[in-house]
Amino acid sequence: MNIFVLMKRTFDTEEKISVANGKINEDSAEFIINPYDEYAIEEAIQVRDEHGGEVTVLTVGSEESEKELRTALAMGADKAVLINTEDDLDEADEFSTAKIVAEYLKDKEVDLILAGNVAIDGGSGQVGPRVAELLGINYVTTITGLEIDGTSVTITRDVEGDSETIETSLPLLVTAQQGLNDPRYPSLPGIMKAKRKPLEGLELDDLDLDEDDVEAKTETVEIFLPAEKEAGRILEGDLADQVSELVTLLNKEAKVI
Amino acid sequence: MSNKVIVLGEAREGALRNVTFEAIAAAKQVSGGGEVIGVLAGDAVKDLAQEMIHYGADRVVTVEHPNLKHYTSDGFGQAFTAVYEQEKPDAIVFGHTALGKDLSPKIASKLASGLISDVTAIEGEGEDAVFVRPIYSGKAFEKVRNKEGLLFVTIRPNNISALEHDAGRTGAVSSVAVDISNLRSIIKEVVRKSTEGVDLSEAKVVVAGGRGVKSADGFKPLEELANLLGGAVGASRGACDADYCDYSLQIGQTGKVVTPDLYIAAGISGAIQHVAGMSNSKVIVAINKDPEATIFKIADYGIVGDLFDVIPLMIEEIKKIKS
Numbered sequence: 385m386n387i388f389v390l391m392k393r394t395f396d397t398e399e400k401i402s403v404a405n406g407k408i409n410e411d412s413a414e415f416i417i418n419p420y421d422e423y424a425i426e427e428a429i430q431v432r433d434e435h436g437g438e439v440t441v442l443t444v445g446s447e448e449s450e451k452e453l454r455t456a457l458a459m460g461a462d463k464a465v466l467i468n469t470e471d472d473l474d475e476a477d478e479f480s481t482a483k484i485v486a487e488y489l490k491d492k493e494v495d496l497i498l499a500g501n502v503a504i505d506g507g508s509g510q511v512g513p514r515v516a517e518l519l520g521i522n523y524v525t526t527i528t529g530l531e532i533d534g535t536s537v538t539i540t541r542d543v544e545g546d547s548e549t550i551e552t553s554l555p556l557l558v559t560a561q562q563g564l565n566d567p568r569y570p571s572l573p574g575i576m577k578a579k580r581k582p583l584e585g586l587e588l589d590d591l592d593l594d595e596d597d598v599e600a601k602t603e604t605v606e607i608f609l610p611a612e613k614e615a616g617r618i619l620e621g622d623l624a625d626q627v628s629e630l631v632t633l634l635n636k637e638a639k640v641i
Numbered sequence: 642m643s644n645k646v647i648v649l650g651e652a653r654e655g656a657l658r659n660v661t662f663e664a665i666a667a668a669k670q671v672s673g674g675g676e677v678i679g680v681l682a683g684d685a686v687k688d689l690a691q692e693m694i695h696y697g698a699d700r701v702v703t704v705e706h707p708n709l710k711h712y713t714s715d716g717f718g719q720a721f722t723a724v725y726e727q728e729k730p731d732a733i734v735f736g737h738t739a740l741g742k743d744l745s746p747k748i749a750s751k752l753a754s755g756l757i758s759d760v761t762a763i764e765g766e767g768e769d770a771v772f773v774r775p776i777y778s779g780k781a782f783e784k785v786r787n788k789e790g791l792l793f794v795t796i797r798p799n800n801i802s803a804l805e806h807d808a809g810r811t812g813a814v815s816s817v818a819v820d821i822s823n824l825r826s827i828i829k830e831v832v833r834k835s836t837e838g839v840d841l842s843e844a845k846v847v848v849a850g851g852r853g854v855k856s857a858d859g860f861k862p863l864e865e866l867a868n869l870l871g872g873a874v875g876a877s878r879g880a881c882d883a884d885y886c887d888y889s890l891q892i893g894q895t896g897k898v899v900t901p902d903l904y905i906a907a908g909i910s911g912a913i914q915h916v917a918g919m920s921n922s923k924v925i926v927a928i929n930k931d932p933e934a935t936i937f938k939i940a941d942y943g944i945v946g947d948l949f950d951v952i953p954l955m956i957e958e959i960k961k962i963k964s
Contacts, residue, residue, distance in 0.1 A: 397913070401780040514749065514750035549831075550828055553825070562896060601755025603786060613920065613939050623944075623946050623950055623954065631959055
């Protein structure tokens, strides 16, 4: 089975965010594989181990993403591809990224593509379904279960807390929701092996794309931090009195109950 | 210049969701005085059309077909595309719900348009509109504008106010016949897990538990409080990791991002990754035994105490108010 995973490098969830010169300050920030993409990588490895085939992890970004691609290889992916847009694109949006990814995948005869359902930085959750549409294949988002039998696929999907069972078939793109699996940590032998696994580097030229083809449709005009919240009131006194005061405040002052 | 805007309405258990009315208000602003057209797709949705008009739509187009009983991206994609082709709008607004998140990128990709997802505020109107959306799960915000072509936005529930309901408003309701076929996904079963039908991302009140809840049973008083307030139960990652509850309840940078009117954090310490998912709630109440817990720093009201003492007392007090 020919399996691809769409991966993004993101800020660690524990990072505080600051803004410098109108941009998110990346100095000294820790980066990780987008947590939802980790579920996608883990699932891809499990599907390959059960059905055979090959897992290729693909990212669009800069040279720095090599570190996260190596981590994915250390988890057990077979190959990695970095489409480096650093020199070509000043501003990209989801339209741009999806177009680049689809251009790369269009002649790869994919059976299954996995991605995270959303990246925890941009938070738009668009690239997966956009790529599926460009490739003309079906997709299912926010999945928590995946079973493949030949070309038949049974999926459990999280829909705002409810759960759907879906029957579909390959080729298919799915996006991972929390609960799909428990991503493994790279083992030491895995890390050693990952160093020798193929990591292909490409640029837009190699995909016969130029900047105009992937020019962003939207643009960010400002980035700002939310206003600091002032510390609130810690209520005092006998517990029953505190609760009574709280409920009165919520009812009369905040008017939320 | 005025824009023609279409809004996809969304029903849940036979009634339109509030986010639909909020989307109509957003569409009005984006239209800059132009026409706002509601779209409804389903197996039987005509009866819901007037409600969209009462909330500000100028007219409504429906697509009815047995294959639209359950949402699938193929089915709703075909239905929406047919209306798009008929109306050729300048802008599209969806709710940023499970359905909106799933369908909007497909449509945007098909139409080779941009898509500004998860908008929480709109500044300016018509062509000049700029859209505010959270990034890093609300640790920061960005303002985005459409550079060219069709404008497409999804709006986060609970952030943009719906217009006043006006039962006197009238408008035309028409239908488009579409043969919904070749569905590549078949929905075999839907299992409802959410409490009392209140969806976490749309709930006005969220009662969330953390490790301090100590067990699956420990969520019971939280559920009782949530039901009493017409809200939903959420959880921190700690509570989910400890198997006290399902991951579908998780609020945080991984998990759901919620912005209810009232967020009650019970036994939650306030890890940065959890705070990212709820810090934009309008009013935050923290209940924690540890007076040093970071959750108190972002709470509007705090009670230092055991949630198993505090929550039952709250339930009693609220019942008194309600009676």
